[in-house]
Amino acid sequence: MSGVLFSVVESPRHPRLDPLYSRLGLAVQSYTSVRKALTALKKGAPDYVVADFIYGYANNYSGVHISNLDVLLTALAKYAPAARVILLCEPGERVQAERLGALFPLHAILSYPCEAAHLEPLLQA
DSSP: OOEEEEEEOOSTTOOOOHHHHHHTTEEEEEESSHHHHHHHHTTOOOSEEEEEOOBOSSOSSTTSOOBTTHHHHHHHHHHOTTOEEEEEEOGGGHHHHHHHHHHSOOSEEEESSOOHHHHHHHHHO
């Protein structure tokens, strides 16, 4: 397997998955913010995106955006429509992540704690 994976790490609960990605032959590009991932997306399309979902309990978007990832997922539709998106979320925010999945194509939603064994079959599919 080969390909490019964008890792968007915005939560301290995000697991260390670099050994898994390396073993699968994925070229990883890590970003500490959605904004940085958006900049990179305009330069090259990923095959996979693994990102922390953070529900927007209080945001300035008047309810238009659900989370930290809405803008990235919109951009993926334009720049990388075939990218497989895997969200990592708090168990209590899963319902909100599923709402996002109703608006954008998602490959999977996983709740923390998440381990490499949970992601490996999703990255091989």
